[in-house]
Amino acid sequence: MKTLYYQRTRMLPEKEALYNATYCSTLDELLSTADVISVHCPLNEATRGMISHDQFAKMKDGVFIINTCRGPVIDEDALISALESGKVARAGLDVFHNEPKINPYFIRNDRVIIQPHMGGLTDVAWQRAYREALENIRSFFETGKAISPVNEGNVQRPSL
Numbered sequence: 001m002k003t004l005y006y007q008r009t010r011m012l013p014e015k016e017a018l019y020n021a022t023y024c025s026t027l028d029e030l031l032s033t034a035d036v037i038s039v040h041c042p043l044n045e046a047t048r049g050m051i052s053h054d055q056f057a058k059m060k061d062g063v064f065i066i067n068t069c070r071g072p073v074i075d076e077d078a079l080i081s082a083l084e085s086g087k088v089a090r091a092g093l094d095v096f097h098n099e100p101k102i103n104p105y106f107i108r109n110d111r112v113i114i115q116p117h118m119g120g121l122t123d124v125a126w127q128r129a130y131r132e133a134l135e136n137i138r139s140f141f142e143t144g145k146a147i148s149p150v151n152e153g154n155v156q157r158p159s160l
Contacts, residue, residue, distance in 0.1 A: 006030040028058055036064045043070035051075065056082040066092040071099060080105055083112070 005011075006024040016023065024030035027050075031037065037059070041047050051065075052075035065088050067074050076097050082088040091112045096102045106112045136146040 001036075004030055004034050027055070031055055031058045032060070034063065035060065036066070038066040038068070039073055040069050041073060043072055048072050049075045052078040053081065056087050059087060061087055062089040063087070064090045064092070066094075068092075068094040071095040071097045076103055076106075083109065 003019060003021040004024050005021050006027050006029070010016075010023050011019075011021065015021075024033070039051060041050070047070075050073050056078055059082075065074070065079070065082075079088065079091060080103075083091060089111065091106075093106060093112060093114050094116075096106070096114075100116075102114065106114055132148065136148060140146045
């Protein structure tokens with residue numbers, strides 16, 4: 001598979017060569033040339049609804065689209081229209097607008113594969129999570145402060 005990508009900052013040529021990736025200078029360029037589109041970005045005001053009716057119109061007919069980042073990055077009504085028209089042949093969705101209340105259209109449609117927000121649950125992610133938890137515990141006992149505290153004001157150091 002030829003890999004195209006778009007992001008704000010272009011990768012170094014060595015990385016592009018390593019991944020055999022070709023940079024698209026605009027999102028529109030990527031959307032108009034890709035057969036499979038996989039969306040990976042944070043959700044913020046700039047990315048909310050980033051893929052909507054206008055973007056689907058720029059895509060080839062029969063594309064596959066995958067969303068494992070955040071549900072609201074893709075306008076669900078626009079995606080449904082694109083699926084109904086055949087613009088999108090298949091969709092793989094790990095995230096949704098109103099999780100856990102998923103639009104029943106996606107559950108019923110046999111051209112949509114859904115999974116319960118688990119795209120980041122890889123072996124590597126689990127290993128990193130374990131390592132981070134252990135490093136937090138070590139830091140807390142050695143210094144009295146965790147590296148990445150949660151509810152820091154409510155935690156007291158236990159007496160040993």
